[in-house]
Amino acid sequence: MPLTREWIGPVSAERVKLIASASCFRLSPSPLAPSTMTSNVPINQSSGITAPTPQNTPLTHAPIAAGLSRPTVPDITEDVEPVDEGAAVHEAMLGLVQGRLAGLVGQSSGYVESLPDGAKKTVEALKGVQVKQNELQNQYKRECLELEKKYLELTKPLYARRNALIHAQAEPTAEELEAGAAQSAKDDPEENPLAVPEATAAAAVPEFWLTALRNHVGISDLITERDAGALKHLVDLRIEYLPSSEPKPGFKLIFEFTPNDYFENTVLEKTYIYREEVGYSGDFVYERAVGTEIKWKDEKDLTKEFEIKKQRNKNTNRTRVVRKVRPTESFFNFFSPPVAPSEEAIEEGKISEDELDELEEKLEVDYQIGEDIKEKVIPRAVDYFTGKALEYDMLSDDDDDYEDDEDDEDGDAFDDEDDD
Numbered sequence: 548m549p550l551t552r553e554w555i556g557p558v559s560a561e562r563v564k565l566i567a568s569a570s571c572f573r574l575s576p577s578p579l580a581p582s583t584m585t586s587n588v589p590i591n592q593s594s595g596i597t598a599p600t601p602q603n604t605p606l607t608h609a610p611i612a613a614g615l616s617r618p619t620v621p622d623i624t625e626d627v628e629p630v631d632e633g634a635a636v637h638e639a640m641l642g643l644v645q646g647r648l649a650g651l652v653g654q655s656s657g658y659v660e661s662l663p664d665g666a667k668k669t670v671e672a673l674k675g676v677q678v679k680q681n682e683l684q685n686q687y688k689r690e691c692l693e694l695e696k697k698y699l700e701l702t703k704p705l706y707a708r709r710n711a712l713i714h715a716q717a718e719p720t721a722e723e724l725e726a727g728a729a730q731s732a733k734d735d736p737e738e739n740p741l742a743v744p745e746a747t748a749a750a751a752v753p754e755f756w757l758t759a760l761r762n763h764v765g766i767s768d769l770i771t772e773r774d775a776g777a778l779k780h781l782v783d784l785r786i787e788y789l790p791s792s793e794p795k796p797g798f799k800l801i802f803e804f805t806p807n808d809y810f811e812n813t814v815l816e817k818t819y820i821y822r823e824e825v826g827y828s829g830d831f832v833y834e835r836a837v838g839t840e841i842k843w844k845d846e847k848d849l850t851k852e853f854e855i856k857k858q859r860n861k862n863t864n865r866t867r868v869v870r871k872v873r874p875t876e877s878f879f880n881f882f883s884p885p886v887a888p889s890e891e892a893i894e895e896g897k898i899s900e901d902e903l904d905e906l907e908e909k910l911e912v913d914y915q916i917g918e919d920i921k922e923k924v925i926p927r928a929v930d931y932f933t934g935k936a937l938e939y940d941m942l943s944d945d946d947d948d949y950e951d952d953e954d955d956e957d958g959d960a961f962d963d964e965d966d967d
Contacts, residue, residue, distance in 0.1 A: 681825075688825045692796055696788045702926075709928065710783050715751040734935060752932070756781040759931035763924055764940055765916060766878070773849050774878040780807040784928070786921050789820070796821045796831065800920055809849065811842040815882055819917050833914050838882030850877045881916065885909040 659670060711717040731738055757778040761767045770778065783803040789796060797820040804813055818837045826832040846853065852875040859866045885906055888898050898906075923936065930936040 684829050685825050688829070688831060689796070692788070692831075693791070696791075699786065699788065706785065706925075712749070713752050713755045714782065715749055718749050754779050755932055756784050756928070759924060759928050760878075762931045762934050762937055763919060764937070765912075765919065766924075769876075769878045769881065769916070771849075771877055777804075777807060777809040777849060778878065780804045780809075784920070784925055786925055789818070795823050795834065798921060800917060808844065809847045810844060812839065815839045815841065817882055817884070817917060819914070835887070836884040836913060836917065838884055841879060841882055849879050850883070851875060881913070884913050 659667070662670070708717070712719060712723075728740060732740070757770075757775060760778065760781075761770055781802060782805055783801075785801040785803070787799045787801060789798065797818060799819075800817045802815040802817075804810075804815070806813065816839045820834045820836070821831040822834045841848075841850075843849075851872050854871045854873070856869050856871065857866050858869050887906070887910070888903075892898055893903070923940075924931055927936050
């Protein structure tokens with residue numbers, strides 16, 4: 548299927564809705580976030596890279612959600628199943644039809660142009676009404692964002708209390724222990740109550756945030772064993788919204804570290820900036836992300852691999868030591884987000900189709916991870932630490948794998964039941 552790409556400034560235009568196919572996904576919202584920010588939005592395979600919205604960055608489009616599965620090629624000892632030629636022809640015809648339909652997207656059918664002048668005048672007026680609707684939708688989203696900011700401020704004392712308990716800077720109250728025990732019993736009635744003598748002093752929870760991040764399905768694939776050494780020093784993870792005085796809305800993730808052997812920074816930040824106006828779907832659209840420059844200590848850059856080789860001169864027989872550096876996978880690449888190429892670079896063909904596809908994939912992963920940290924990990928940190936959140940994440944993924952059949956003709960209702 549031929550692909551075309553449109554860009555607005557430094558970032559691509561929103562996804563164009565294809566007639567041929569569509570998919571959707573769901574992000575689990577924070578209990579404090581308005582549901583309007585995390586509603587189900589159809590995601591369509593588009594003709595270009597898009598600055599994703601908080602709703603349109605499905606992690607399933609990215610390699611980290613693929614379970615590291617790879618296509619395999621049967622060797623000579625494996626039986627190769629015969630190809631169903633009928634199915635192959637059907638797939639080929641379907642692809643041809645979809646390709647032609649996609650080519651028609653955005654093209655006029657001639658119907659509007661053929662309307663009487665009076666009807667054309669009405670259509671223009673309808674567009675004017677739509678402009679006012681768009682302005683109202685933009686105002687609505689702005690007010691939703693202000694509501695999120697309000698409730699974040701109300702939540703900050705609870706986050707501070709959580710941080711004090713994690714680091715044993717405060718003793719848990721009887722009320723907190725009672726509420727926690729009741730929640731544990733509700734989650735698992737068969738679980739035995741925590742048997743700890745009352746005189747036992749509360750202790751710090753080791754590697755709390757590292758464990759919480761590792762228990763997120765997508766983030767865990769970004770964390771290498773080398774990264775773990777640095778992330779053990781992560782002592783707090785917070786969110787701040789950009790102030791209303793800023794020209795564009797957005798939010799900032801704040802990672803606080805204790806002094807460590809890897810970098811000089813004690814705080815690393817990742818800022819996500821929305822476009823000023825909401826997108827066609829009625830939601831804020833990410834424009835770009837900016838990360839803190841990490842001041843790595845000598846030989847400690849986790850985003851690079853260092854290799855030392857000895858080379859011998861053929862003429863003089865003298866040897867020299869050569870130090871080679873190459874980039875490598877690391878969670879800390881998160882603070883160096885991908886940058887969309889300029890419109891000019893695309894128009895001039897300086898970037899290949901494959902490079903654009905790879906960039907789109909990286910952007911989707913980056914925005915999805917940022918959104919999940921904001922909406923899931925920070926508000927539900929203890930659930931990710933204990934692993935409870937995994938049950939809900941996996942349940943949500945399972946739901947997305949199935950769709951309801953058409954209603955039974957007799958109208959009978961049945962409870963869901965797995966056949967597996």
